[in-house]
Structure formats: C-alpha cells, structure tokens
Amino acid sequence: xxxxxxxxxxxxxxxxxxxxxxxxxxxxxxxxxxxxxxxxxxxxxxxxxxxxxxxxxxxxxxxxxxxxxxxxxxxxxxxxxxxxxxxxxxxxxxxxxxxxxxxxxxxxxxxxxxxxxxxxxxxxxxxxxxxxxxxxxxxxxxxxxxxxxxxxxxxxxxxxxxxxxxxxxxxxxxxxxxxxxxxxxxxxxxxxxxxxxxxxxxxxxx
Amino acid sequence: xxxxxxxxxxxxxxxxxxxxxxxxxxxxxxxxxxxxxxxxxxxxxxxxxxxxxxxxxxxxxxxxxxxxxxxxxxxxxxxxxxxxxxxxxxxxxxxxxxxxxxxxxxxxxxxxxxxxxxxxxxxxxxxxxxxxxxxxxxxxxxxxxxxxxxxxxxxxxxxxxxxxxxxxxxxxxxxxxxxxxxxxxxxxxxxxxxxxxxxxxxxxxx
Numbered sequence: 559x560x561x562x563x564x565x566x567x568x569x570x571x572x573x574x575x576x577x578x579x580x581x582x583x584x585x586x587x588x589x590x591x592x593x594x595x596x597x598x599x600x601x602x603x604x605x606x607x608x609x610x611x612x613x614x615x616x617x618x619x620x621x622x623x624x625x626x627x628x629x630x631x632x633x634x635x636x637x638x639x640x641x642x643x644x645x646x647x648x649x650x651x652x653x654x655x656x657x658x659x660x661x662x663x664x665x666x667x668x669x670x671x672x673x674x675x676x677x678x679x680x681x682x683x684x685x686x687x688x689x690x691x692x693x694x695x696x697x698x699x700x701x702x703x704x705x706x707x708x709x710x711x712x713x714x715x716x717x718x719x720x721x722x723x724x725x726x727x728x729x730x731x732x733x734x735x736x737x738x739x740x741x742x743x744x745x746x747x748x749x750x751x752x753x754x755x756x757x758x759x760x761x762x763x764x
Numbered sequence: 765x766x767x768x769x770x771x772x773x774x775x776x777x778x779x780x781x782x783x784x785x786x787x788x789x790x791x792x793x794x795x796x797x798x799x800x801x802x803x804x805x806x807x808x809x810x811x812x813x814x815x816x817x818x819x820x821x822x823x824x825x826x827x828x829x830x831x832x833x834x835x836x837x838x839x840x841x842x843x844x845x846x847x848x849x850x851x852x853x854x855x856x857x858x859x860x861x862x863x864x865x866x867x868x869x870x871x872x873x874x875x876x877x878x879x880x881x882x883x884x885x886x887x888x889x890x891x892x893x894x895x896x897x898x899x900x901x902x903x904x905x906x907x908x909x910x911x912x913x914x915x916x917x918x919x920x921x922x923x924x925x926x927x928x929x930x931x932x933x934x935x936x937x938x939x940x941x942x943x944x945x946x947x948x949x950x951x952x953x954x955x956x957x958x959x960x961x962x963x964x965x966x967x968x969x970x
Contacts, residue, residue: 623883681938732887738944743969752965756958763949 561586561658561761562675564667566568566721566729569713570687572678572746574637576739577662579750580757586658589649596648597641611641613716665721666733679730679738684710686742736760767792767864767967768881770873772935775919776893778952782945783868785956786963792864799870802854803847811956817847819922852956865908873940882963885936885944888914892948942966 563580567573574590581588593604594612598605606643649669652659661670667677684692695701701709732738737756741749743759769786770923774781781798787794797811800818802809854873856863873883877955888896894912901907907915928934938944947955 564949630888645888662803679938679944683939730938732885732944733889734940735944736946738885738938738941742937743942743966745969748965748969753963755961759958760949763951764953 560656562653562673563660563676563757565662565678565680569710570691571680571682572690572741574662575746576680577660579746580754581660583750583754586660588660589674590662591650593645593648600644608641623728628663632675635739656698677735679735681730681740683742766862767878768859768879769866769963770881771868771884771886773886774888775916776897777886777888778896778947780868781952782886782956783866786960787866787951789956789960791867794866795858796868799851799854806850809868818851857870882942882966885941887936887946889948
C-alpha cells in the first residue's frame, strides 16, 4: 500500500510549507493547489471560481453521510455538488496511482480513510499565525493586524464547518489524527526533518 | 533555564510509559507517583488517600484563578485545599532544583507555565487503550471489556474536569500543547527515540 500523508492545518500555521518540504524531503508527490487546477481543467472554469465555491459557507448543507452515499447530493446547489464530486474523484484518482504522496487540505484524510493515510494536524498560536501571514503577504498588500486576525478566524471557521459537514467529527479534534504539531516556536525548515523521521518510522511499522 | 517536559495523557494511552522511557532516554529526572509520595510524607497521610482526594470530582469547586491567587481557597473542603497547595508546592520545588525533568500528569504544564516547559498530550483510540489496560492488569485482576471502558471514560472525565477547573482551558484542546501524539499504532519503546529527537530539537532552538 502506498504511503499517503494528509495535512490539515489552521490558516497561517505553516502547514502548507511543511507539506511541501516534507514531500521534497521524502521524495514523494505533493498535492495542494493541483487539486483545484484539476477540477478547473475538468469543468472548464477558472481556478479562483472553483476555489471560492469549494470554500464557501454553503457547504454546511452537505449531508453527513456524504462520503459513503452521496444520497442527498441533490439537496445541494448544483455547482457545489458538482465540484464536490469532482474533488472527491480527483483525490481518489491521486490515491489510485499507488504512488506515495503528501496531500494538503481538502479533507483528504476522510476521503481516503480506506487507504490508511498518516494524518497530521498543524496549528499555532495566533501571534505566530499573524506574523507568518504578514511575512508572506505580497508587496503592496496592506492589511492591519486586526483585519488579518479576522481573516484568519473566518477561514478557520469555514474549514471547520466543511470538516464537520463532511465527517461529523470536529476539526482539530484529538483522536482523528496521528500527529498534531504546534508550529509556534519552529522554523518550518528546521521542523521538517524531525517530522519526516516520525512519519517514516510510523509507516515502517505497518 | 532547565528543560522541563510535561505529559498530559488519556488513561491507557501509554503516556506514563512514554514519560518514563523519555526521561531514561534523555538522562533526566522523572516525576509521577513521586509527587503523591512527597505530599503523603509531608502530611503524614497514606498515599492512596492523598491520590483519591486529589482525583475526586469535588475538584470542580476549585476557582478558575487558582494558579495566580488562591484567593478563594477557603471555599474548598480543607483537606482538598491543603493537598492542592501542597501539590503546587511540590511541583514548584521540582522546577526550582533547576534540573531537567519529565513530569507526568498533575497539570504541571499549567503550574509551571512561567518555566516554559515543553507540553505533550498523549492519546489513543479506545480499542488500543483497553488493550493496554488489559495487558498491564495484575494477575488475578479480572475486569470485563465493558467495565474497563467505563473505567477509562470515568478517569478521563475526572482529569478533564480537574484541568478545566484549574486552567479554564479544555483538556486535550489544540493550542495549549506543543506536540500531541496518537499512540494507537505504536509500541511505546519504538516511539520514544522519535519523540526524544523532537523534544531535543525544540529545546535547542530556545
């Protein structure tokens, strides 16, 4: 069975950077934005539009048994339902390649639970998250600290709602993950080799 | 500043064994039962009695500002209040030795927050926890699986209540810990070196 590593993360925690560096370190494929791109190509729509629909609050309407049945899919707004199905298909297709990989976000841990992935949750203190967001903001992009914090909380809330709608389990809840890391005091570059070691040992035991 | 590692754990998760092995691996002191022993010696009472009082549900009455003021300590039943103060004193004394150590349980992460400890939370799936409890049960000690599960849930509930009363933060809640590990698939012996590496690197950055 291939080694699949999924990363759920708080916004601004550095989870995406950790995922990318981890994939590089382990020499495996990396999927994040690539999933959006695949859906956009498949539907002929713009990436930003696809992303916006997928992350909108209207996801709350998704039935709890989504993963297994899609039985109530017709209760959803058609575009959302379509993107949801397409996203599931893309992620399952990634798993079917049989190649080791890291997948960031998209609730891949739930969608691929039959594949026994290693599931991580990455979080950090608010100050550290604001700092990280400020550091990576593009030149000319000005946002006040207060606005940045509101933005972080809004995105977290949306991710949590999507998670709960899809799985019935709380986002960031102990028990659904194999390893949960607070990145507050870490440079992601320095954290990566330690996490790579942890993950490698975990898969060796399987 | 000394390196203090605190371990909070779900009952049956192997957190205590991990703490002991980690202390051995790092060559530092280990405190768990030793804290109860110190209180018993100080008060001239039996260890089992001290432990029972400290883990009883009556802890719920402890005021939220306990750590900073002890202002409402007279609202507590005198024995409990006395043990609570004594436990706090013992844990602070351990920190004051200035020696590196691992402390399991007792909400040491809250009591010693000024010392900037590395705080871990150790958890596991219920099946794994029951298996671990069964494995370590003494010969002749017979408990049904159902009874064992009830026992585990009862102890968890008590620990969670004590935690919340002392700190106002939820037990096992993301954000209050530096590292949270699911031991379900691990032999603690094999997990120890990976965790030791993680902790060592974290302290190196300070």
